[in-house]
Amino acid sequence: MFKLNNWNFSLITAGMFIIFAQTCDQGTHPEDVNYVLPEQNLSYYENIQPLLAGKCGSDSHCHSGDNTGLIDNGLYFNSKENLLDYRFINDPAKPLIDIQNDPLDPGQAPLYLLLLEGITVKGHPIERMPPATFGKKKLNENNLNGIRQWIKEGCPD
DSSP states (O other), X not given: OOOOOHHHHHHHHHHXXXXXXHHSOOOOOGGGOOOOOOSSSOOIIIIIHHHHHHHTSGGGTSSOSSSOSXXXXXXXXXXXXXXXXXXXXXXXXXXXXXXXXXXXXXXXOHHHHHHHTEEEETTEEEEOSSOGGGTOOOOOHHHHHHHHHHHHTTOOO
């Protein structure tokens, strides 16, 4: 019969730790993935959606759309339509992207400003996204320029 003593317990514990450590996901956290966007001819589904999903969406556990996110305000990145149809809670008339006007001045699009530095909507400040208060890193210059260029191009699929 097997008798559990301190030595056996230590061996079992060490073995379980080794097995657990080997089976853990050693992958890169979505925030650390370097999304590089082209300078032009951007596509929502090929370029913008993977970036936003990885940095802001389900991969980062915020705007997940599956009720597991840290933020559940109806903004999800599973389709371009969801992004274009999104309205601010405290100003339902204000879209995140005004597809008619923002391509004329993409640097003033609420989505771009929200990612760049944060915005104020009807007197309510909204901090930069991804939010520093959750320890999230700001999008890099390439990503911000890509978002602005995509808006300038008219938000193609």
